[in-house]
Amino acid sequence: MKRFIFVLLIVVTFFxxxxxxxxxxDVTMVEGVRSNQLIGYGLVVGLPGTGEKSAxxxxxxxxxxxxxxxxxxxxxxxxxxxxxAVAVHAELPPFxxxxxxxxxxVSSIGSAGSLRGGTLLQTFxxxxxxxxxxxxxxxxxxxxxxxxxxxxxxxLVNTPTVGRVPNGGTVERExxxxxTKGDHITFxxxxxxxxxxxxxxxxxxxxxxxxTAMAMDAASVKVRAPRDPSQRVAYLATLENLEFExxxxxxxxxxxxxxxxxxxxxxVRLQSAAITHGGLxxxxxxxxxxxxxxxxxxxxxxxxxxxxxxxxxxxxxxxxFDPGVSLDDLVRAINEVGAAPGDLxxxxxxxxxxxxxxxxxxxx
Numbered sequence: 001m002k003r004f005i006f007v008l009l010i011v012v013t014f015f016x017x018x019x020x021x022x023x024x025x026d027v028t029m030v031e032g033v034r035s036n037q038l039i040g041y042g043l044v045v046g047l048p049g050t051g052e053k054s055a056x057x058x059x060x061x062x063x064x065x066x067x068x069x070x071x072x073x074x075x076x077x078x079x080x081x082x083x084x085a086v087a088v089h090a091e092l093p094p095f096x097x098x099x100x101x102x103x104x105x106v107s108s109i110g111s112a113g114s115l116r117g118g119t120l121l122q123t124f125x126x127x128x129x130x131x132x133x134x135x136x137x138x139x140x141x142x143x144x145x146x147x148x149x150x151x152x153x154x155x156l157v158n159t160p161t162v163g164r165v166p167n168g169g170t171v172e173r174e175x176x177x178x179x180t181k182g183d184h185i186t187f188x189x190x191x192x193x194x195x196x197x198x199x200x201x202x203x204x205x206x207x208x209x210x211x212t213a214m215a216m217d218a219a220s221v222k223v224r225a226p227r228d229p230s231q232r233v234a235y236l237a238t239l240e241n242l243e244f245e246x247x248x249x250x251x252x253x254x255x256x257x258x259x260x261x262x263x264x265x266x267x268v269r270l271q272s273a274a275i276t277h278g279g280l281x282x283x284x285x286x287x288x289x290x291x292x293x294x295x296x297x298x299x300x301x302x303x304x305x306x307x308x309x310x311x312x313x314x315x316x317x318x319x320x321f322d323p324g325v326s327l328d329d330l331v332r333a334i335n336e337v338g339a340a341p342g343d344l345x346x347x348x349x350x351x352x353x354x355x356x357x358x359x360x361x362x363x364x
Contacts, residue, residue: 024187024200025240031186031220032178033094038133038169040088042123044106044140050113050160051084057110060085064121084112088123088136090169097174101167104136114160116142125169133175138168185225185236192219195247203244251359253348262345268359270351 043060061080062072090104106120118140125134140163179185189196197215204213204223213223223239225232251267352361
């Protein structure tokens with residue numbers, strides 16, 4: 001007998017009423033202090049026959065040879081199964097100086113089977129403005145593995161066409177930073193909120209003095225700062241370690257329809273509503289029946305399958321909420337009437353449609 005119970009797995013996360021102090025550095029970013037994306041195009045050589053043979057790979061290979069003064073005849077078609085064309089990208093951290101190294105990621109952009117065992121040749125990494133900020137080169141570290149049989153069957157472990165070169169990029173140019181310019185520094189909140197911005201400004205003013213920090217909008221707090229770079233660094237080191245209590249977030253219910261996960265904020269409240277609940281269980285039983293013919297008929301014995309499907313519905317119950325009921329009361333009531341956690345998603349959606357939830361329902 002096979003028994004199927006249609007239940008949606010739901011994990012509900014609750015937030016307590018307690019508030020916690022956060023450091024400024026954990027909830028904000030300093031304006032102008034940011035990383036920059038770099039990208040380049042290069043060749044990986046030394047592959048054990050897992051490279052590719054494509055037009056742009058041949059063109060890139062010939063261009064590389066011509067830079068060394070080697071010109072191949074037009075009629076010559078090099079077999080370069082040990083070469084792969086790749087895209088190289090990296091993150092250039094703020095304040096990094098020429099001569100320092102960064103990690104680079106190398107990804108195949110052609111039909112190469114694997115980059116394992118390959119070496120990235122000198123590749124220029126450019127920023128969005130077209131300037132070269134780093135040069136990458138080195139042996140790849142590839143965690144993926146691929147194998148293919150003669151019959152076309154394949155086995156792939158992770159991704160063999162992507163690798164990394166630890167410390168493979170050498171910085172050649174520094175990105176100018178506005179950090180040392182002007183008379184102010186600006187903290188940008190990771191989660192914009194007017195109340196949090198005001199609390200942040202008040203916390204800084206309580207330490208430094210009135211009118212030192214000003215909340216410009218829901219995301220930015222501008223703070224007066226010394227012009228001398230060394231003093232500004234010490235000043236910022238003091239400010240970013242100040243602790244304050246961010247304001248409560250707005251009332252939200254996040255529903256992930258793919259995984260069945262529900263996250264509900266503590267500020268969600270219910271209006272007056274009545275809710276009914278019913279469960280459904282489906283049971284499928286497979287039985288075998290043996291059909292024997294009359295001995296004088298000369299037939300054969302036949303075994304047939306017979307499916308028995310039974311649908312059982314649990315007792316339906318109802319419960320009523322008064323205005324202002326909290327989420328904790330809702331979940332407690334659902335548990336008391338025996339509702340499965342999977343039904344909570346449908347109940348919340350119905351309450352939202354009825355206008356009985358004071359919060360935003362977001363389905364991702």
